[in-house]
Every structure is written in structure tokens, then in C-alpha cells.
Amino acid sequence: MDVEVLGHVALRVGEDRRTPSAPKARQVLALLLVNANRLVSTDALIEELWAERPPRSALSALQTYVFQVRRLLGELVPDTPPKRILITTPNGYEFRADPARVDLQRYERHRLAGQRAFHGGDNLAAVEQFRAALHVFSGPPLANVRRGMRLEAELVRLAESRTGVQETRIEAELELGRQHEVLSELSGLASRHPQHEGFHRQLMLALYRCGRRPQALKVYDRLRQSLVAELGLEPSRDLRTLQRAILCADPGLDAAGDRSPLRPAVPAR
Known part of the structure; x- marks a missing residue:
């Protein structure tokens, strides 16, 4: 299963690309995916959805959105129990995925490899890695998601990171x-x-x-x-x-x- 956030947020198996239809369920999925293989606390998810004014039913509503994400997982990967992919912990949730299938994590690997090559003076390798990093983007990140405070901060970070990669890649090109x-x-x-x-x-x-x-x-x-x-x-x-x-x-x-x-x-x- 491929995990996509650098463009439209979606889960994809082959040609089957899915995302929750409910805006808040999609927002929950987006925050879990940008933090794939890391715990996202219940408090962080509630803050993302309702900022500083969560309703009394916030925890119950969050659990409903998590259920909707798991139902989507069950449709996409019926051979794997959804609870083995979207893990519940005492403090929150963790979306587990193969890092090689997570577009954001592929981007970070290429970016860091390019940075190491550039600072090591290998401009050809730096250009190759930075181009690969930029190629991972399929469009504006998180394009189909309503964004709260945490996703908006992630969007700003990604924009700055992408601009930095472009600038450093061009610097390597100029040095060549x-x-x-x-x-x-x-x-x-x-x-x-x-x-x-x-x-x-x-x-x-x-x-x-x-x-x-x-x-x-x-x-x-x-x-x-x-x-x-x-x-x-x-x-x-x-x-x-x-x-x-x-x-x-x-x-x-x-x-x-x-x-x-x-x-x-x-x-x-």
C-alpha cells in the first residue's frame, strides 16, 4: 500500500486510490500519514480538528473518524486486519507503513542524501538526489484536506524544505x-x-x-x-x-x- 501526502492525501493499492469522504476523517488520516510510523497523541488529533475549542464529544467523535479510516483500510487491504496498520495505544494512534511506500519519507531520504553529497563536494550526486526528492511531489501537499494548526505548520515546513532543496540543487548545478x-x-x-x-x-x-x-x-x-x-x-x-x-x-x-x-x-x- 502506498501512502501519499505530497499532493492529494490518499492510500493506494495498484490503481485503487482512496481517501475518506468525510472532511474530518480525511484530516485525521492526513495527520497520521505525515507522521507515519510515529505516535500521534489523542490530544494532537483533537487540537488539529477543533483547535482550542473541542466539543465535549471530541473523543467520541475522534474514535468515529478513526473507525472510518480503518474501514477504508479494510476495503483496500482485506488480507490485513486494519488494527495492525492503524495501531491504538494508551496515548494515541500510530499509522504503520513501509517507509519505502510513504512519499514523504522517500522525499526526506533523497533530501538528506543530497545534502550529504553537496556538503561532501559531490555535486553530481547532489543534483541527482535533489531531483529525485523534488520528483516525489505530485502537486501541492495536502491538497484535498482541510488543515488545522498542526497540518498548516506541516505545510509551511514542507514549502520551506522544498524551496531549500530547489535552491541547493541549483547551487550544485552552478558549481558544475x-x-x-x-x-x-x-x-x-x-x-x-x-x-x-x-x-x-x-x-x-x-x-x-x-x-x-x-x-x-x-x-x-x-x-x-x-x-x-x-x-x-x-x-x-x-x-x-x-x-x-x-x-x-x-x-x-x-x-x-x-x-x-x-x-x-x-x-x-
């Missing part, structure tokens, strides 16, 4: 001298993240290495205008240093293997 290959992607990322210094730095460097110095300087100007107008901030010292280096046509910028002081770090889970 692939500025032409990543230029179009960087333009789109800088447009979608108008105040993200990392993507703008990379775009400036890629443009410069492609012989487009005026465009690289325009990227800096647009970023500065956005930061000042929206946040009242100037670009960081590292961005200002890069701008001066581009103005001076610093030969050090031409080296594909040169590492910037703004080397990104992929957020840890």
Missing part, C-alpha cells in the same frame, strides 16, 4: 557550470519569490556567467526595490558584495566551482 541550463528555471523562481535573496543571487550569477551583465545588475535593482518597498530593508551584505563584483567584472565570478558566501542550507526535518 550549468548556468545556461538553470537560467530559465531561476528566472521563474525569482519571479515567484520576489524577496528570496538566494534565488536572486543565483540568477545574478547565472546571468553574469552567460555574458549578460546588465541583466544581472537589473535583477539586483528589482530585488532591492522590492525589499525596500515591502520590508524597509536593504539587500544583505553578501548581495551587495556580489553586485560590486559584477560591476567590476571580478574574474573570480567566472569560476564554476566557486562557492558563494550565501551557500544555502536545506532545512532539516
Whole structure:
């Protein structure tokens, strides 16, 4: 059985993909799946469903939603008792699944492998692992689920993690001298993240290495205008240093293997 949260939340066996029809049962399943193979406390599930104002019947209602999830499991995997997959403990519930079949856990394995390769100087392996991590996403995570406080926090974490993987993968590509290959992607990322210094730095460097110095300087100007107008901030010292280096046509910028002081770090889970 495949466990999917990096897109629509679902359980899948072959071509049979299922999710509870009741919104709160689907919400319970989503929180269990993002924490697959870890205990999720009853309190955490109740907080996710009702925040700070749970009804008196919250525990009974939660048990009903768990029953609905188990009924779905019984339909999908009739040869395995649902209570062996969705375990009840004195403090909560644990959804047990093969980590290799959980898309979020596959993503994390590729992400961590890419991070190790990148920091070890193996940029080819880093690019391969980061691309594999990003390929696991089938769409916006938790797309079909109403989200409470805990799922919303998970969504924010995933968005930051995914952005970090994109940034570090592109950094590895630049170190391999692939500025032409990543230029179009960087333009789109800088447009979608108008105040993200990392993507703008990379775009400036890629443009410069492609012989487009005026465009690289325009990227800096647009970023500065956005930061000042929206946040009242100037670009960081590292961005200002890069701008001066581009103005001076610093030969050090031409080296594909040169590492910037703004080397990104992929957020840890």
C-alpha cells in the first residue's frame, strides 16, 4: 500500500486510490500519514480538528473518524486486519507503513542524501538526489484536506524544505557550470519569490556567467526595490558584495566551482 501526502492525501493499492469522504476523517488520516510510523497523541488529533475549542464529544467523535479510516483500510487491504496498520495505544494512534511506500519519507531520504553529497563536494550526486526528492511531489501537499494548526505548520515546513532543496540543487548545478541550463528555471523562481535573496543571487550569477551583465545588475535593482518597498530593508551584505563584483567584472565570478558566501542550507526535518 502506498501512502501519499505530497499532493492529494490518499492510500493506494495498484490503481485503487482512496481517501475518506468525510472532511474530518480525511484530516485525521492526513495527520497520521505525515507522521507515519510515529505516535500521534489523542490530544494532537483533537487540537488539529477543533483547535482550542473541542466539543465535549471530541473523543467520541475522534474514535468515529478513526473507525472510518480503518474501514477504508479494510476495503483496500482485506488480507490485513486494519488494527495492525492503524495501531491504538494508551496515548494515541500510530499509522504503520513501509517507509519505502510513504512519499514523504522517500522525499526526506533523497533530501538528506543530497545534502550529504553537496556538503561532501559531490555535486553530481547532489543534483541527482535533489531531483529525485523534488520528483516525489505530485502537486501541492495536502491538497484535498482541510488543515488545522498542526497540518498548516506541516505545510509551511514542507514549502520551506522544498524551496531549500530547489535552491541547493541549483547551487550544485552552478558549481558544475550549468548556468545556461538553470537560467530559465531561476528566472521563474525569482519571479515567484520576489524577496528570496538566494534565488536572486543565483540568477545574478547565472546571468553574469552567460555574458549578460546588465541583466544581472537589473535583477539586483528589482530585488532591492522590492525589499525596500515591502520590508524597509536593504539587500544583505553578501548581495551587495556580489553586485560590486559584477560591476567590476571580478574574474573570480567566472569560476564554476566557486562557492558563494550565501551557500544555502536545506532545512532539516
